[in-house]
Amino acid sequence: MDNKEYVDLVNTGKYPDDVRIPIDEPFRDLRGEIKNLWLGHSGSITFISSKSGAVRANHIHTDGDYHGTYLISGSVRYVEKDDAGNITLEEIFKPGDMFFTKPDVFHTMIFLEDSEMITVNGIVKNHENYEKNIVRK
Numbered sequence: 590m591d592n593k594e595y596v597d598l599v600n601t602g603k604y605p606d607d608v609r610i611p612i613d614e615p616f617r618d619l620r621g622e623i624k625n626l627w628l629g630h631s632g633s634i635t636f637i638s639s640k641s642g643a644v645r646a647n648h649i650h651t652d653g654d655y656h657g658t659y660l661i662s663g664s665v666r667y668v669e670k671d672d673a674g675n676i677t678l679e680e681i682f683k684p685g686d687m688f689f690t691k692p693d694v695f696h697t698m699i700f701l702e703d704s705e706m707i708t709v710n711g712i713v714k715n716h717e718n719y720e721k722n723i724v725r726k
Contacts, residue, residue, distance in 0.1 A: 596629035610657050610687040626659050626687060632712040639700040647697045649724045655711040659687040663704025670695045
């Protein structure tokens with residue numbers, strides 16, 4: 590599956606089982622490269638930096654919100670849990686990896702070193718509505 594096929598599934602509410610978002614081969618020429626990360630619709634794109642040891646997320650997105658996360662630098666331990674608190678997925682992501690969080694999935698990110706990432710969000714996320722579609726446990 591390529592990036593557009595993956596994102597098309599997300600945009601139609603048919604969320605793929607694999608959290609790893611495929612990134613197609615970049616376009617390269619003498620000037621450098623262009624890497625397409627999300628070939629489809631989204632609500633907003635956010636840049637986030639995190640210090641080593643920081644814990645982010647630790648929540649559930651409701652009302653159909655989701656995010657794809659592209660790790661620019663650092664590393665993160667990504668964990669998903671079921672309603673009983675059992676770990677259902679645990680992976681370490683490194684720079685250049687992109688992963689997806691479905692709506693209504695409890696997830697946590699633990700940063701193993703100083704990190705920078707970009708998230709592609711299903712809704713517009715700004716200071717006014719960031720917590721609106723989040724349930725914390």
